[in-house]
Amino acid sequence: MQRTRLDTARIRAARRVIDPVFLDTPLYRCEALEPHLGCAVSVKLETANPVRSFKARGTEVVATALAAHGPRAVVCASAGNLGQALAWSGRARGLDVTVVASRSATAAKLDRIRALGAKLELVDGDHESARERAAALARRDGVRLVEDSLDLETCEGAATVGLELLGSAAPFDAVLIALGGGALATGIGHVLKEAAPRTEVICVQPLGAPAMTRSWHERRVVTTDATDTIADGVAGRYPIPEVLDDLLLVADDAVLVREESIVAGMRLLLDHAGLVVEPSAALGVAAVLEDRERFAGRHVVTVVCGGNVDMDTYRRWVGTTAG
């Protein structure tokens, strides 16, 4: 395959600096889900850790390098999970962490960022406004800016999930990955396309935040004016060209799913797998629900990438009667 920006030796090295609490996460069949989806389903569970998302795999790599020989201050924009992870990794190493987020971000994520001791700056507008503000802060103060999906540490940290999928006894026919900025998809995709090229790498994004998926299909950056989705973790509008280039090399497909499918996916994961997941983490199940024929009889693995939700909102989504 043509080379992405990622490097497998560095991905393997990343495993050695990431706190083990974030590694070797559960990977198991959920047979109780399968009658509802018509295919064999395994989950790779990234929520059972101190920040309840996969993002710390990347921030551990970032923070380790900074603690060793970088500046002691770091800033990032975040919809909430990257910020929480950077706050955790930075606190463990005595770094000065600033997170910029949209005022409309999920409150539970913002609360955790504050609780972990990071400085939180809220901006009007959406995640793209937060990205602009974080970049401006970094320039003004001369501190390290962590750019999710652009910075290789975030992609290669996320790629360690891919190494763990390779280690599984059962080969998967397809892996379903939430697509936002692209770190998780390019990370896992890089590893799988190199070592298990027959496993289909399928990225899933909400119809209400389709910029990267459209860009992948058109093979050029396509931006959108707005997003409209409950999947806050993947709601970007400005795909990063370098990340798109990588994604074009490693993704076999990118699909868009409806909001009602995301909610149905969250409910299925709760009712039949006992998993509380945020909307982005239900995208894979949503993709199966929208195209059962494609997956019928195959074995898919879906990466349950995060579980940070506002509980009142979550209860509204999943309802009060069993599905």
Added chain:
Amino acid sequence: MQRTRLDTARIRAARRVIDPVFLDTPLYRCEALEPHLGCAVSVKLETANPVRSFKARGTEVVATALAAHGPRAVVCASAGNLGQALAWSGRARGLDVTVVASRSATAAKLDRIRALGAKLELVDGDHESARERAAALARRDGVRLVEDSLDLETCEGAATVGLELLGSAAPFDAVLIALGGGALATGIGHVLKEAAPRTEVICVQPLGAPAMTRSWHERRVVTTDATDTIADGVAGRYPIPEVLDDLLLVADDAVLVREESIVAGMRLLLDHAGLVVEPSAALGVAAVLEDRERFAGRHVVTVVCGGNVDMDTYRRWVGTTAG
């Protein structure tokens, strides 16, 4: 310490025959829970596996031995989790599994036992009636009876959880363990008392099913006429003398908690850790809620031992508004 029936070399050997999907489960701090409990809290999460409880650690040991040189048929009584685990382990090895359960057992557990291909026999009465019937079946048909907590495989399989607690970087002041038949408590207790004797081993049982706890305090078997608790996984009435003897050697305390504390514990674990747990798995948090002073400022680990619930009932327990 005086010797229990368990053997550490055999416990280490058990790790080699248990399917890795049940081993090295997540162990992590849940800081979001801590303001609500007044102490540092880590969870050992035994729900993220194909049977959503720790019980397969034991049934893997049982089934491995049977597949190698035992009879091909096996029967057990179960409130649901052991039966599900034995069905899983038996199916993987071509064994003929029969599970006897109370007609009033949690429906979701019974459904999974059937789905995993085991023969399920339901009896009137409670778990003790199921135990009698399973023993009668085993005698009649000459098949192996698996007796939870009495059979060393079930204790030593469960004890592998203890080995994993020892491997943790942070030493724990206390470990909180759901107490039912006693396999989990004697298993973890054996390992900790041998290798980390200063960690307090605290067993937790519902006030509505207090037989083993009363027995521990009185140092003799005390039975009860009935149980009255939502914690179906620990609702026994006839403690097993050999298991009590072991428990007397390894437990530092055994406490009883109220039903409303169990429900409050389930709600806290959902709202602040994103974990769907069955009532037995909330006993540890319930114990902290009932005696905050005892745990104030200490670091406790609670074993989240199972997550199989009927979702309608679970939704009633945890309510529709955030806690």
